[in-house]
Amino acid sequence: MSRPVGPRFRPMQVSDLERVMAVELQAYPFPWTRGHFVDSLAAGYRAQLRVDADDGLIGYSVAMAGVDEMHLLNLTVTPARQGQGHAQALLAELGQAARAAKAATVWLEVRESNARARALYERWGFESVGRRKGYYPANAGRREDALVMRWTLGGSEEPAP
Numbered sequence: 001m002s003r004p005v006g007p008r009f010r011p012m013q014v015s016d017l018e019r020v021m022a023v024e025l026q027a028y029p030f031p032w033t034r035g036h037f038v039d040s041l042a043a044g045y046r047a048q049l050r051v052d053a054d055d056g057l058i059g060y061s062v063a064m065a066g067v068d069e070m071h072l073l074n075l076t077v078t079p080a081r082q083g084q085g086h087a088q089a090l091l092a093e094l095g096q097a098a099r100a101a102k103a104a105t106v107w108l109e110v111r112e113s114n115a116r117a118r119a120l121y122e123r124w125g126f127e128s129v130g131r132r133k134g135y136y137p138a139n140a141g142r143r144e145d146a147l148v149m150r151w152t153l154g155g156s157e158e159p160a161p
């Protein structure tokens, strides 16, 4: 039987963190530390990689499962692979997992200035439901607000992108 070609998903492991951190540092002005990922894996959060057939890292998501909800903590696509639908694939995979876990809602926070991510989430069906004042560090010692977004999981399909 031939092996599948094209991108696929697999769980993130501690041994992946060197490559994950290389992407994280490219993708964000205020990246997570290695410790954030280590703690997330130790806590049993749902951390998925999107990889090429040769295991090249495309992107990842980290989500914390609650009783009937999921909280998306990190969604990142390596800069060279952005604009190719990989974030939408990561959201679709998360939505399937959330539905399988009988979650009704997926929550996330996003920087108010992150127009690209906000547009992606809105098109995907997230709605902005609140604001956390000064939630993120920003340049020159300032803070930036987070918008709290909620995706209410409906039927069995993810929204059309």
Ligand SMILES: CC(C)(COP(=O)(O)OP(=O)(O)OC[C@H]1O[C@@H](n2cnc3c(N)ncnc32)[C@H](O)[C@@H]1OP(=O)(O)O)[C@@H](O)C(=O)NCCC(=O)NCCS
Residues within 6 Å of the ligand: 027, 028, 075, 076, 077, 078, 081, 082, 083, 084, 085, 086, 087, 088, 089, 109, 110, 111, 114, 116, 117, 119, 120
């Ligand atoms: C925000 C982020 C996750 C989006 O990832 P992405 O893989 O580029 O997103 P997608 O390709 O799935 O969709 C985004 C865009 O690509 C377009 N697109 C989808 N498939 C495409 C394809 N085959 N060819 C060209 N464009 C495509 C989408 O229509 C969408 O259009 P837009 O550029 O007008 O928004 C990514 O930019 C990123 O990692 N940014 C840095 C980290 C970050 O801000 N994360 C979010 C924190 S809350």
